[in-house]
Amino acid sequence: MTTAIRSEFDRGIALTPHPEESDRYRAELGAGWQIGGGINGGLLLAVAGHALSLRHGEHPDPMSISGYYLSAARPGPAEVRTELVRQGRSLSTGTASISQDGEERLRVLATYGDLGRSAGEVLTTARPPVMPPPQECIGVEHAPPALLEQAALLERFDLRLDPATIGWAVGQPSKEGRIQGWFRLADGREPDPLLLLLVADALPPVTFDLGMPGWAPTIELTVHLRARPEPGWLRVSHATRNVAGGYFEEDAEVWDSAGRLVAQSRQLARVPRQP
Template sequence: MTTAIRSEFDQGIALTRHPEEPGRYDGELGAGWQIGGGVNGGLLLAVAGHALSLEHGDHPDPISISGYYLSASVPGPATVRTEVLRTGRGLSTGTASVSQDGVERLRVIASHGDLATVDGEVRTSAQPPQLPPPDQCIGVEHAPKELITQAALLERFDLRLDPATVGWALGQPSGNGRIQGWFRLADGREPDPLLLLLVADALPPVTFDLGMPGWAPTVELTVHLRARPVPGWLRVTHATRNLAGGYFEEDAEVWDEAGRLVAQSRQLARVPRAQ
């Protein structure tokens, strides 16, 4: 009998329930999810969201999740401690703390529900980004070597960036503060709600398009999930409208193959240090 090989993402967020401490889960942060000086913030948010999904049972999907990044996480063992604050009919709310060697990395509060049961009514003025087909976009294989060196996680992505938003890679940033493109995992794993937490933080920081290369550490990241995505490519757009006082906001939208807005996020991050 053969054993199915799990996606690297599933391995990256895998957790074991502690046998003696209620609400505690243990995991391993892999080196393949590093960017800049630490493990990617979206992956870390997915780890915390996974722990709360396990705690909430009938409410497996994060509906709204906010995380505050307290210190840079590194590859190695990690512990998630959860607390259920409220269990309701449609939503359950809890907190999660991710730590390594007693140092807290991330503190989360989230409300979970079941996206399979949500009302299908949609009223929105939002429109998916207009992108060239994936085969006409710029793949990770064309990324500058120094970017790959700083972002091992890009090797886990099949990321195709809109050519109109990658001038920064040629030393010609547009100054518009927008990066967008197509996303799927390189190993073919289909998207689900937990993966959307990673996708919300998957593209290069929009400060690249402002002519400011370098690592942009996340201070806070909030993701709202609207629907379970259908299989296939995701369209992702990241944009900023304000950079001030050494910080900038980055707004993201994630659209699935059915043309539905399945996730929205906003994060506050620090401006990269001058190179």
């Protein structure tokens, strides 16, 4: 049984079950999700996450998911293999692998549960990023042409960046290593846990704000999901504190329209190649 197609994102992560093997699925990676030299890492993580959610039954939501990017994924057919490692009462753990033409693109390890059962008291010192409302932020249509040319997926986003963090777009990066803004899908699809996996890798790389433009390939990406998001805009903040040896970390927070921290992530990525 396939998932109902509701939006471009749903088409992007759609899976066709293998007729004989319950642990295998076929995916079609669309060209509209490309950035730089390959398919966006967050979209790939959502494809693997979708396959695991189908395997985990009463545990439909990723709680913690880590992906290791082994080679650049290209538009076209892909195979997703899954394995259920452990099934418990409140949590289950599984692995997934995405391959194309016999070459593995992504390997994932994830723990699944039911985020609907985790709605309780929240003790936190975290605060959502402070920025102007969406109508006072800068839409992707104003992005530099060079960025738009290498990031087809931006056409699928309604992304409004905080004016205080886009000096890099006019040649004046702040060098603070932070980019933040408002996010929703251009076709109006409301957020859910699988979409949060994409959102964790949706903003331009924070290296742009360090004066290092260009594609920053992801090596590893881990996302922790804390709650199912409410409908509406998401507030997203990406930041880095350390660039060394040609690599940097990028920490992200995703807040929903109710002001809850619904996802946190960290990725290790390569510094963009400079001319």
